[in-house]
Amino acid sequence: MEDCLFCKIIKGEIPSSKVYEDDMVYAFNDIDPQAPVHILIVPKEHIKSAGEINEDNSKYAARIFEAAAKIAKEKGFEDGFRIVSNCGDIAGQTVKHLHFHLLSGRDFTWPPG
Numbered sequence: 001m002e003d004c005l006f007c008k009i010i011k012g013e014i015p016s017s018k019v020y021e022d023d024m025v026y027a028f029n030d031i032d033p034q035a036p037v038h039i040l041i042v043p044k045e046h047i048k049s050a051g052e053i054n055e056d057n058s059k060y061a062a063r064i065f066e067a068a069a070k071i072a073k074e075k076g077f078e079d080g081f082r083i084v085s086n087c088g089d090i091a092g093q094t095v096k097h098l099h100f101h102l103l104s105g106r107d108f109t110w111p112p113g
């Protein structure tokens with residue numbers, strides 16, 4: 001996707017603060033952190049949102065969750081974190097490339113609002 005911010009970040013055309021990378025996913029620090037730890041994990045394939053996950057591309061979602069657990073253990077916050085994916089304008093999705101927010105380092109309220 002030519003005009004996609006996260007595709008450009010994955011390709012290195014826009015700088016990012018990399019946290020983790022493998023053949024399927026890329027993780028980087030959010031530019032506007034909402035918690036002491038705020039990492040975005042994205043698939044290297046352009047998938048629009050969580051609403052576009054299907055049997056052909058769900059391997060990316062699986063890998064994202066594997067990466068989240070790995071990052072949490074490596075960084076020592078495996079005891080408490082939140083994973084959020086905003087899907088669509090109504091949920092506040094501003095970048096239309098599937099991403100999971102991995103948040104930690106403070107208490108989180110429920111319901112999320």
Ligand code: AMP
Nearest residue numbers: 016029030031032086092093094095096
């Ligand atoms: P969402 O609002 O759920 O679509 O999440 C998009 C996230 O991308 C927001 O938390 C932004 O702060 C973050 N973001 C936008 N531009 C950048 C960037 N250049 N580098 C890192 N994070 C970004």
Ligand code: ZN
Nearest residue numbers: 004007046097
């Ligand atoms: Zn994209």
